[in-house]
Amino acid sequence: MTARYSTWFCLTTGAMLLMALLLVIHAGVRTTADRLILRETTDLVRSLELTDLCLFTEASYTRHLSLADLRTPFQEYPLSLEHFPSGSLAAPPPYLTESHAPHP
Amino acid sequence: MPHTLEKQRHIIDFTLASLLRRKGKNGALFTVYTLIVFILASVMFFTYALKEEAALVLKGAPEIVVQRTLQGRYAPIPEEYAAKIKGIRGVMAVRSRVWGYYYDPVFMANYTIMAPESFSLGPGCIALGSGISRMRRAYEGDTISFTGADGKSRNFTISKILPQESQLLSADLILMAESEYREFSGLPPGLASDLTLKVRNPKELSTIAEKVVRLLPDSRPIIRNEILRTYDALFSWRGGLLIIIMSAAVLAFVIFAWDKASGLSAEEKKEIGILKAVGWETSDILFMKFWEGMTVSLTSFLAGTILAYLHIFFTAASLFAPVLKGWSVLYPEFRLTPFINPGQIATLFFLTVVPYTVTTIIPSWRAATIDPDSVLRS
């Protein structure tokens, strides 16, 4: 006898719920395990007196967002949509962005 | 009511058999739906985890940073400012930080060079952030050369690579002794990049900041809270920007889903009539429509959310990286800690599953109450 559609539905949904549960457990385990690493990172931040995340290294005002200029919003203000709309249409010249880094 | 379960299973059987009649259309709907949930959930997981992590580690950031503004932009600060600020009541310690940027013309990347307070490596030795190390393939014990402000190349020995785990903050760092950095960068003695303050009572931070400005009108104090707020706002904005782009897609999907779910075709109306004629109650018809919405939206929601989690926390947001990387050459290969906000997932559930299911049921409400004899008269 072939399986009913509802059996398939219940199995699929059940499997996905199980998967979701496993991921929740994964999140819990990882969060607990990472606590030590995060504490070490916080210590590094404290000893080096770091202020910012190294997310965008292309300009000083994006590398150190919180230390960016206060009074020149159109020049060096991280929340300005820089040079909009031209900035969203034209990319910087390729010789500025060409990466020599080994591709991982 | 032992029959109730079996009855619902029968109705699910029937609904799925009906949906499978239009495999292409419903398959496309499921795929688009899953994709939308995937993108929304990815944005959600990514921004939340990043924000949480930023908030956690930046608790170690200096309580107050004092910059000097000259000609409308920030500039090196005279070290004698430190002594003046030290005189403010409640300030425990002031340290002048010496740091700056270095542009690597070969790799066209920007690095941050810092001279930490306690630098224990020997002369001519530096510590390298893991991002630079990876990019330049320079490892502990290697010699690396940088060009100083005077145009002369200098060799440094890499004595240490900063821990991989702290990449999110330190990927582009170079640590150097202060004297060497001054010589390298040409920062004259008596000037520092900025000042950091330690304060006795954290409640007085803003009062002290005010006093600093009053004492030194060309200074700009930045309180730690402002740093934390910057990152909170930044990712909201980034997340928000993505959501603005997404909203167009979502809107298109809503129209598609609305058309699919609400437009009861004559064929569907006839089928409802047949089912009523052979003994289905109005409630059975509505259950059928409920399952029609539920099977599609629930499975899409679960699939999209699970895929988003795998995307963000197992593949390190590989699809977002090109967007977030922007024009930067150096990008941290960070592994986010999976901080999850159950409230956000619940919101996503209520914004996707519930409206879809409701738009499936509501239009069939009228059709479900039609007289069964309509099939006799057709």
Add this chain to the structure above:
Amino acid sequence: MIKVTHINKVYNAGRPNEFTAVRDVSLTVNLGEVTVLKGPSGSGKTTLLGILGCMVRPSSGRILLSDREITSLPERFLTQIRRETFGFIFQQFNLIKGLTALENVMAPAYPTGEKYAPLRARALESLALFNMGHKAAARVEWLSGGEAQRVAIARSLINNPAIIIADEPTAHLDTKLSHEFMAIVRQLKEKGKTILIASHDPIVYDSELMTSRIELRDGSVITPGSPA
């Protein structure tokens, strides 16, 4: 036994396109009988059939099913009665396209919440009874007219109803298939089912299987099959 008294059915009442489909009909159908409603199209056969099968509510008059007054029952109870007491064979067969013959046959039993395995077994049995066992997994739109009708008959029997109602069952069948249909009617009659057929096909209403014949014209009964 179904007994109706002074039944009227007016469609679109009060509007310009108002028309009376059934006019003051009183009749009784006894259990075990095979009754044919005869008359030209538009004579109200289908509407009367719908009223007798609890599918259409009359505008006025009373319906008694086994001495139980059901005229004013709420929709839910009527649906239940319809499901348990009547099996319908529609003129257009009204099978649900895209589903298999088996799924179509099982559909009327879904709201009862009967266990899947026995229900499936009964549905297959019912299909086999009409030589449709081998087509159980076929989609209904792939079936021929005669096959589709046999699926529709199998479906009407799935809830084991006491009364079978067929509206113009031979309208879409050729002569050979119409005779085959009458053979099925004989089979059902032998099983003790009460059968109500609306038809203007002589193969049906001249059949010796008919125990009563009711002729309708313009919504009224001309020759009462049995005294009211």
